Amino acid sequence: xxxxxxxxxxxxxxxxxxxxxxxxxxxxxxxxxxxxxxxxxxxxxxxxxxxxxxxxxxxxxxxxxxxxxxxxxxxxxxxxxxxxxxxxxxxxxxxxxxxxxxxxxxxxxxxxxxxxxxxxxxxxxxxxxxxxxxxxxxxxxxxxxxxxxxxxxxxxxxxxxxxxxxxxxxxxxxxxxxxxxxxxxxxxxxxxxxxxxxxxxxxxxxxxxxxxxxxxxxxxxxxxxxxxxxxxxxxxxxxxxxxxxxxxxxxxxxxxxxxxxxxxxxxxxxxxxxxxxxxxxxxxxxxxxxxxxxxxxxxxxxxxxxxxxxxxxxxxxxxxxxxxxxxxxxxxxxxxxxxxxxxxxxxxxxxxxxxxxxxxxxxxxxxxxxxxxxxxxxxxxxxxxxxxxxxxxxxxxxxxxxxxxxx
Amino acid sequence: xxxxxxxxxxxxxxxxxxxxxxxxxxxxxxxxxxxxxxxxxxxxxxxxxxxxxxxxxxxxxxxxxxxxxxxxxxxxxxxxxxxxxxxxxxxxxxxxxxxxxxxxxxxxxxxxxxxxxxxxxxxxxxxxxxxxxxxxxxxxxxxxxxxxxxxxxxxxxxxxxxxxxxxxxxxxxxxxxxxxxxxxxxxxxxxxxxxxxxxxxxxxxxxxxxxxxxxxxxxxxxxxxxxxxxxxxxxxxxxxxxxxxxxxxxxxxxxxxxxxxxxxxxxxxxxxxxxxxxxxxxxxxxxxxxxxxxxxxxxxxxxxxxxxxxxxxxxxxxxxxxxxxxxxxxxxxxxxxxxxxxxxxxxxxxxxxxxxxxxxxxxxxxxxxxxxxxxxxxxxxxxxxxxxxxxxxxxxxxxxxxxxxxx
Numbered sequence: 001x002x003x004x005x006x007x008x009x010x011x012x013x014x015x016x017x018x019x020x021x022x023x024x025x026x027x028x029x030x031x032x033x034x035x036x037x038x039x040x041x042x043x044x045x046x047x048x049x050x051x052x053x054x055x056x057x058x059x060x061x062x063x064x065x066x067x068x069x070x071x072x073x074x075x076x077x078x079x080x081x082x083x084x085x086x087x088x089x090x091x092x093x094x095x096x097x098x099x100x101x102x103x104x105x106x107x108x109x110x111x112x113x114x115x116x117x118x119x120x121x122x123x124x125x126x127x128x129x130x131x132x133x134x135x136x137x138x139x140x141x142x143x144x145x146x147x148x149x150x151x152x153x154x155x156x157x158x159x160x161x162x163x164x165x166x167x168x169x170x171x172x173x174x175x176x177x178x179x180x181x182x183x184x185x186x187x188x189x190x191x192x193x194x195x196x197x198x199x200x201x202x203x204x205x206x207x208x209x210x211x212x213x214x215x216x217x218x219x220x221x222x223x224x225x226x227x228x229x230x231x232x233x234x235x236x237x238x239x240x241x242x243x244x245x246x247x248x249x250x251x252x253x254x255x256x257x258x259x260x261x262x263x264x265x266x267x268x269x270x271x272x273x274x275x276x277x278x279x280x281x282x283x284x285x286x287x288x289x290x291x292x293x294x295x296x297x298x299x300x301x302x303x304x305x306x307x308x309x310x311x312x313x314x315x316x317x318x319x320x321x322x323x324x325x326x327x328x329x330x331x332x333x334x335x336x337x338x339x340x341x342x343x344x345x346x347x348x349x350x351x352x353x354x355x356x357x358x359x360x361x362x363x364x365x366x367x368x369x370x371x372x373x374x375x376x377x378x379x380x381x382x383x384x385x386x387x388x389x390x391x392x393x394x395x396x397x398x399x400x401x402x403x404x405x406x407x
Numbered sequence: 408x409x410x411x412x413x414x415x416x417x418x419x420x421x422x423x424x425x426x427x428x429x430x431x432x433x434x435x436x437x438x439x440x441x442x443x444x445x446x447x448x449x450x451x452x453x454x455x456x457x458x459x460x461x462x463x464x465x466x467x468x469x470x471x472x473x474x475x476x477x478x479x480x481x482x483x484x485x486x487x488x489x490x491x492x493x494x495x496x497x498x499x500x501x502x503x504x505x506x507x508x509x510x511x512x513x514x515x516x517x518x519x520x521x522x523x524x525x526x527x528x529x530x531x532x533x534x535x536x537x538x539x540x541x542x543x544x545x546x547x548x549x550x551x552x553x554x555x556x557x558x559x560x561x562x563x564x565x566x567x568x569x570x571x572x573x574x575x576x577x578x579x580x581x582x583x584x585x586x587x588x589x590x591x592x593x594x595x596x597x598x599x600x601x602x603x604x605x606x607x608x609x610x611x612x613x614x615x616x617x618x619x620x621x622x623x624x625x626x627x628x629x630x631x632x633x634x635x636x637x638x639x640x641x642x643x644x645x646x647x648x649x650x651x652x653x654x655x656x657x658x659x660x661x662x663x664x665x666x667x668x669x670x671x672x673x674x675x676x677x678x679x680x681x682x683x684x685x686x687x688x689x690x691x692x693x694x695x696x697x698x699x700x701x702x703x704x705x706x707x708x709x710x711x712x713x714x715x716x717x718x719x720x721x722x723x724x725x726x727x728x729x730x731x732x733x734x735x736x737x738x739x740x741x742x743x744x745x746x747x748x749x750x751x752x753x754x755x756x757x758x759x760x761x762x763x764x765x766x767x768x769x770x771x772x773x774x775x776x777x778x779x780x781x782x783x784x785x786x787x788x789x790x791x792x793x794x795x796x797x798x799x800x801x802x803x804x805x806x807x808x809x810x811x812x813x814x
Binding site for chain 2: 033034036037049051052053054079080081082083084099100101102136140141142148149153155156157158159160161162163164165166167168169170185186187188190191192195196197198199200201202203204205206207208209210211213214221227298300304307323327328329330353356357367369370371372374375377400402403404405406
């Protein structure tokens with residue numbers, strides 16, 4: 001039985017750098033606009049035509065010649081959006097027009113309907129209007145050839161609307177990493193089944209699958225592997241076939257049944273096996289046939305914290321997202337805090353915006369098995385070693401997992 | 408041709424109150440854990456058993472009697488996680504144990520493997536240990552019957568892990584509103600098709616479908632309706648069958664072809680037809696056979712702003728989310744700003760956290776057709792009427808659409 005780990009402790013920065021070097025952006029694919037939400041754009045998008053593509057009415061009213069002094073003008077027809085009539089506005093005439101319709105030749109302004117009276121084919125003009133008034137000129141919003149979106153942009157509702165507006169029915173986006181997720185441990189049972197003596201329910205596959213989805217990956221649940229070499233070998237074999245990333249939890253600490261690290265050593269390369277952090281110290285990163293393998297600790301909180309720090313950045317980086325890191329902000333502690341004096345510790349907290357400052361409050365006892373410490377947490381406090389306690393009012397750095405709320 | 412709208416201008420607060428009164432929470436359904444991400448919990452969840460359910464080893468090592476003075480003790484067997492052996496620790500004996508394994512009867516502490524030497528069935532104890540050391544007692548994380556999650560909680564990775572940990576294979580969640588989305592206007596074409604004279608591409612169905620998805624709804628795209636009563640009637644008829652919410656854009660301003668409002672009046676109840684705001688003034692809310700109908704303006708920015716202010720809160724409220732509003736935070740303007748002196752105006756901005764303050768920078772010209780003004784925006788500035796300009800350094804309220812970034 002080994003009494004100390006053969007793996008040197010590495011820093012978080014070293015671990016992250018190593019991971020990113022082995023997780024380059026995946027290739028791209030074209031998807032329909034309706035499947036583009038939250039995907040990352042793989043190419044710059046240039047507008048093939050100006051927007052609007054023709055001079056368009058910004059209001060309902062009449063297309064007129066601005067300099068025309070005639071007070072009572074003849075209505076020669078109507079132009080509605082999408083229906084182009086063969087009409088030309090001459091002095092003394094107007095064309096009725098609706099918002100979005102093309103301005104007919106001759107006209108150089110739109111007079112809002114509110115400032116007119118129409119009767120029997122004639123329109124009384126009650127005001128003057130400047131040339132160009134309420135006309136959206138060609139290219140006002142977007143010039144032809146303008147770069148409207150850059151590679152690396154995450155596509156939200158506005159970006160998707162913009163792609164539609166410039167006529168793109170499909171979009172080039174980075175592929176999403178497919179992530180095989182396995183839990184290991186003889187003690188684990190499926191939720192819904194009865195528990196035997198010494199057994200607990202597996203939480204990690206479900207929490208990690210959700211975290212993978214939020215990070216843009218496509219999770220596959222691979223069940224629970226018993227603590228046997230055969231079960232782990234079978235997982236690695238099956239998962240390598242159709243997945244870009246392998247993700248396990250459990251089986252990486254120092255007990256006799258921790259079979260995973262030696263197996264990863266044999267079949268691939270273990271880049272690191274321990275990180276100077278709390279929780280999550282035994283987190284292991286390997287490559288197998290060129291594919292990244294993350295072996296996370298089994299305690300549910302340790303697994304999710306290690307995911308946040310190492311797996312999520314990898315998945316975002318593989319999708320071409322420049323912003324692969326969570327935002328880090330300074331926060332003020334609402335109360336005293338004890339922390340690990342020797343390792344960077346990530347404590348779960350709730351951060352609210354109060355009087356222009358971010359105030360952080362702990363989510364309670366920070367045991368690595370206590371998932372309740374992550375419930376309601378929108379931040380991880382990043383507590384540097386060197387001291388073992390911090391007073392209320394101290395400023396520390398927090399990784400924002402979700403937007404802070406207001407009080 | 409009407410020269411003024413028959414609909415009184417209502418305030419945003421009145422509009423929102425009216426909407427929520429007609430959009431009560433939907434019923435609930437049970438979904439598997441793997442489909443629970445981002446759903447809203449419909450019931451409180453009580454833990455059916457304590458966590459851990461048995462006293463468990465927190466480390467790899469030996470289960471011992473803390474008060475046992477014997478330095479050299481006999482190893483009587485091994486207990487690994489999930490495998491319960493018939494062992495009892497007596498003075499002078501130890502049981503080898505792995506993290507997560509049940510503590511065998513008799514033992515009251517775990518001695519970390521690092522502080523021992525094992526040879527030929529005997530273990531040398533090099534240190535003393537306190538009773539309870541490295542044992543996770545029954546119920547340490549969760550007491551039996553404890554409420555672990557409350558109705559109204561949005562389920563993220565930690566909450567889903569927690570549900571799994573307490574054995575829930577399925578989860579009671581609020582149903583997601585199914586939203587039928589229609590664009591109206593003769594000028595609209597599908598992206599990918601060629602444009603004729605006076606035509607533009609429809610952006611709104613795609614941006615609104617993405618916004619509905621982000622708000623937790625299930626969008627159905629209903630195509631583009633021509634400006635005819637028949638096309639609109641057909642939409643209403645089809646959409647009412649299988650959707651809880653109807654969402655249209657276009658066809659609500661004052662032109663002759665704005666057929667939608669009169670049709671909604673005829674078939675249902677129009678609760679309001681204009682709101683004192685910019686953009687989005689012609690936004691219309693009706694109910695038809697008890698179902699909410701939102702008729703948004705056609706300009707792409709107006710449609711998305713009106714969605715943010717009225718439709719998203721409705722969809723969150725229907726899903727039982729207590730936090731149906733976006734967070735509002737005070738932000739400092741990076742530059743002078745002109746705004747509407749008579750209506751609350753929502754300008755799109757990028758908010759960054761700088762020196763402990765939120766600094767807001769405009770996304771450029773704020774025309775209601777210019778979707779680029781929403782690209783990269785993570786906030787809507789809520790500019791109150793009464794002045795028409797604000798100086799750099801002024802503090803205004805912003806609705807946060809996404810977390811603010813750091814510089």
